[in-house]
Amino acid sequence: MSRILIIEDEESIADLEKDYLELSGFEVDIEGEGPAGLERALNEDFQLVILDLMLPGVDGFEICRQLREAKNTPIIMVSAKKDDIDKIRGLGLGADDYMTKPFSPSELVARVKAHLTRYERLVSSNVKENTVIEIRGIKIDKTARRVWVGGEEKNFTSREFDLLTFLAENPNHVFTKEELFRRIWDMDSVGDIATVTVHIKKIREKIEFNSTKPQYIETIWGVGYRFKV
Numbered sequence: 001m002s003r004i005l006i007i008e009d010e011e012s013i014a015d016l017e018k019d020y021l022e023l024s025g026f027e028v029d030i031e032g033e034g035p036a037g038l039e040r041a042l043n044e045d046f047q048l049v050i051l052d053l054m055l056p057g058v059d060g061f062e063i064c065r066q067l068r069e070a071k072n073t074p075i076i077m078v079s080a081k082k083d084d085i086d087k088i089r090g091l092g093l094g095a096d097d098y099m100t101k102p103f104s105p106s107e108l109v110a111r112v113k114a115h116l117t118r119y120e121r122l123v124s125s126n127v128k129e130n131t132v133i134e135i136r137g138i139k140i141d142k143t144a145r146r147v148w149v150g151g152e153e154k155n156f157t158s159r160e161f162d163l164l165t166f167l168a169e170n171p172n173h174v175f176t177k178e179e180l181f182r183r184i185w186d187m188d189s190v191g192d193i194a195t196v197t198v199h200i201k202k203i204r205e206k207i208e209f210n211s212t213k214p215q216y217i218e219t220i221w222g223v224g225y226r227f228k229v
Contacts, residue, residue, distance in 0.1 A: 002047040002116055003027045007037030007063065008078070009055050013101070017050060020105040021112065034058030041067050048116055050108070051095070053079035053086065061093060068094030072122075074115040078103070133168050135229055138207055138216065140165055147206075154206045159184060163196075164203050167217060167227035176224040200225060 004021055008014035009032045018028045029046075031037035034055035041049050041063065049067065053060040064075055077095040079086060087098045096115055099108065130143035139148040145161055147154050156164065163184050167175070175183075177196040185195070204211040218228050 001025065001027050003029070003045065004048045004050065004112065005037065005041055005044070005046040006030045006050045007034070007041070007055065007060070008032065008050070008052040010052070016105055017108060020109050024109050024113070026112070032056075034060075034063060038063045038066060041073070042070055046073060047119070048074045048076065048112060050076050050078060050112075053077060053081060053090070061089060064090060064093045064095050072119070074119050076108075076111060076115065078108075133165070135168055135171070135227075136216070138168070140168055149207050156203075156206065160199055160203050160206075163199050164207070167225065171227045171229040174220050174223050174226045180224065 004026050006014050006017055006028060008017070008030065011032065014030045014032065018030060021028045029040070031040055034057035036057075037051075037055070038058055040046075051060045051063055055063070060077055060079070064077060067073065067075065074097075075095045076097045076099060077090040078099045078101060079090075080101040082100050087100075090098050097111055099111070130141050133140040133142065137150050141147070142165060145156075145158075147156055147161065147164065163180065166180070166183060177193045180196050181193065200217060201211070204214050204217055207216055208214045216228060218226055220226060
């Protein structure tokens with residue numbers, strides 16, 4: 001359920017707005033003074049703020065400015081002032097909408113729903129899902145750099161993780177030890193071929209049911225390694 005904060009000093013208007021919004025399924029709180037409204041808007045989790053322009057203590061313009069600096073919460077500014085300059089100023093400070101009193105409560109509800117839908121869409125589009133590779137019981141979370149084998153999490157060093165991930169992202173492709181060393185360690189492989197062999201051995205001990213008979217990372221004799229799918 002979305003929480004809405006009404007910052008309005010006219011009690012009858014605030015109560016009417018609250019009644020209509022609660023009938024539409026929203027949870028609504030009211031604050032009648034600017035300082036208290038600003039504090040709650042900044043420190044509590046509201047999905048939308050309905051903000052009166054003329055308030056005791058701190059006016060709506062200042063509340064809008066401070067709230068917008070801290071959060072992207074949708075703000076609907078309401079006022080009895082019909083001057084375009086106030087509307088322009090309010091929108092310029094970051095308000096998402098501006099309604100002039102008197103207005104229909106049903107129109108307010110409609111605008112609230114529209115702004116919440118738009119905001120939820122925006123938030124969901126900005127949430128990036130972790131990049132995950134799943135192959136035959138092995139789950140590699142590239143974003144979190146974590147690995148599970150058969151549902152059990154295994155600990156990998158940074159190089160082990162990079163090497164396993166690279167092979168899993170290129171299944172059935174045979175890589176020489178020299179290629180793997182260049183790609184993972186970003187160095188020439190002269191004199192360091194054993195490094196790859198040691199890391200492959202450690203990875204197998206963590207992901208294979210029987211490391212002497214590997215089912216995932218195969219050795220292609222005389223060539224190198226491949227991740228089998």
